[in-house]
Amino acid sequence: MRVEIWSDIACPWCYVGKARFEKALEAFPHRDGVEVVHRSFELDPGRAKGEVEPVLAMLSKKYGMSEAQAQAGEENLGAQAAAEGLAYRTRDRDHGNTFDLHRLLHLAKEHGRQDELIQILYRANFAEERSLFTEGDERLVELAVEAGLDADAVRKVLADPTAYADEVRADEREAAELGANGVPFFVLDRKYGVSGAQPAEVFTQALTQAWGNRSPLRLIDQGDAGAEACGPDGCAVPQQG
């Protein structure tokens, strides 16, 4: 069974929702039969790469609220994170463009290190004092290497803005096609969806339901079993044309 999770590193509910999902997955009896794939979704795709600002300033500008009000919202989010055992800095975090992070997550996917990298990026964005957005590419290289990627491969992707760009865009297109207009958005076997950081029990219900409805393929043919195909033992011999 495959669970696809659309998310953005800049999305606090994605950070929290991933932990809630994982709590459900860990207790799921068929967890070894569940493959998790992370998909890209940028909350703020119009933001330029270098355009970094403090989260509180961004929130206050975006919602026309005071920084104190923005701070209160962050404190609430921090409490939700803490309830999942997650560290969350409610002050002095930065907001920035996440396109490069998504491109690196696609590189990591190819090397089977996607889950490692996304967790490290969340931690770097939400829990660490250092900014994820102001220290330049070498900071990302450092984090990606911690996730098990090769430094030169990471530098190459960062230096070429087209690398994995199509994959990011394709994920975003698919999210729209599946009806996701916010994240986190969880899709189980392309049949069931969970929108938002729902409680772990909802994920348990979704996993159970999707697992019970894993459908083997329904084969369509013309009624004869002897299809014209090739297998390890050779190819079917065609009837005389």
Next chain:
Amino acid sequence: MRVEIWSDIACPWCYVGKARFEKALEAFPHRDGVEVVHRSFELDPGRAKGEVEPVLAMLSKKYGMSEAQAQAGEENLGAQAAAEGLAYRTRDRDHGNTFDLHRLLHLAKEHGRQDELIQILYRANFAEERSLFTEGDERLVELAVEAGLDADAVRKVLADPTAYADEVRADEREAAELGANGVPFFVLDRKYGVSGAQPAEVFTQALTQAWGNRSPLRLIDQGDAGAEACGPDGCAVPQQG
């Protein structure tokens, strides 16, 4: 809607089956809503990269038949191919390992040129006088460039046997999980399967049935619409913890 086609370049029925599928797809009213993805399946994974032999000798050895009998089988396959408008050399073709071809098809997928490349590889294997297997990597570079890929990127993949190897293996694992033990194997939205080079009418039926049963995701939640999520307009404000 997504159609995944598991196949091998060395598989005559895959070559023929693709043409039959495409005939159905071309006439399908919703063809613009159908995405086609090619997936890897090696018929002869145990064969070493350099181990090339004439198809007729391989068939005769494999089935304990005379080369004349093998030749007759090839003539029949050639007639099936011709009926689909496909050129097919019934003599002097080579058989070889296809792992590198599959790795290149994954590279091509990333650049949106997969369908172009697979068609060119089929043509090179089944219709051209030059061998696909004995001229070394530069022959593959030439064909991949014809499909629109960058020569250096292709050379790099060919020089690194681990590049896209995991993707090929993952495709093969998925084929097994889906119950495919031969190719071509067509999977529509992971719900319907078509095994073998069935007549175009069977593909039409499969496309129609799968299209009619495209299911939007069934959303699972706890009954409240206001999920904890972030969207382009910002994040839901958490209730006081």
